[in-house]
Amino acid sequence: MLLKKLYTLVFLRTDTAILLGLKKRGFGCNKWNGFGGKIEPKETVIEAALRELYEECCVTVKPENLQSIGQLEFTFEGDPMMMDVRVFSATVFEGTPIETEEMNPKWFPYDQIPFKDMWLDDALWFPYMLKGQPFYGKFHYQGFDKILHYSVEELDSMEQFYLKHK
Numbered sequence: 001m002l003l004k005k006l007y008t009l010v011f012l013r014t015d016t017a018i019l020l021g022l023k024k025r026g027f028g029c030n031k032w033n034g035f036g037g038k039i040e041p042k043e044t045v046i047e048a049a050l051r052e053l054y055e056e057c058c059v060t061v062k063p064e065n066l067q068s069i070g071q072l073e074f075t076f077e078g079d080p081m082m083m084d085v086r087v088f089s090a091t092v093f094e095g096t097p098i099e100t101e102e103m104n105p106k107w108f109p110y111d112q113i114p115f116k117d118m119w120l121d122d123a124l125w126f127p128y129m130l131k132g133q134p135f136y137g138k139f140h141y142q143g144f145d146k147i148l149h150y151s152v153e154e155l156d157s158m159e160q161f162y163l164k165h166k
């Protein structure tokens with residue numbers, strides 16, 4: 001039986017660049033990624049996304065400015081736990097990103113996203129996120145450096161997707 005754990009992943013964007021953080025510890029250490037983490041008991045997904053964003057780079061976003069843009073499911077060969085990652089983007093935010101214990105943030109122009117220093121899956125779903133296309137991706141890894149199989153599907157909207165997948 002597959003167990004499931006919920007995570008958030010938030011990307012701040014401007015017209016010309018995307019904010020990534022270099023993870024300094026734990027899962028995905030030394031990879032560039034969005035900001036996020038586990039959802040605490042009694043927290044909503046949105047509350048968790050905003051909390052993790054603030055904890056990891058000291059930027060605040062109002063809930064109404066957080067756009068749900070994708071869902072990612074990651075499984076790893078031999079591990080019964082599925083990571084269910086809710087992906088968000090925001091273009092309206094307050095504060096200047098600063099380095100924290102967990103992340104070192106940096107703005108990357110869209111043509112300089114450092115895919116070779118990111119999770120392998122990112123190159124496969126970023127194009128959807130960058131064009132604002134809602135998506136649903138599933139990735140099955142062997143270890144952390146090989147994807148055995150995957151799919152990425154375009155969605156009409158995240159709201160409709162979550163109504164069907166409650």
Ligand SMILES: COc1nc(N)nc2c1ncn2[C@H]1C[C@H](O)[C@@H](COP(=O)(O)OP(=O)(O)OP(=O)(O)O)O1
Pocket residue numbers: 007008009025026027028033034035036037038039074083085119121122
């Ligand atoms: C496997 O592929 C992945 N790709 C991408 N782009 N992001 C991923 C992948 N797997 C997990 N993630 C994301 C999901 C979360 O945003 C983080 C992992 O969260 P973390 O384990 O750091 O959770 P925290 O609650 O912050 O953990 P601690 O405070 O206990 O360190 O990576």
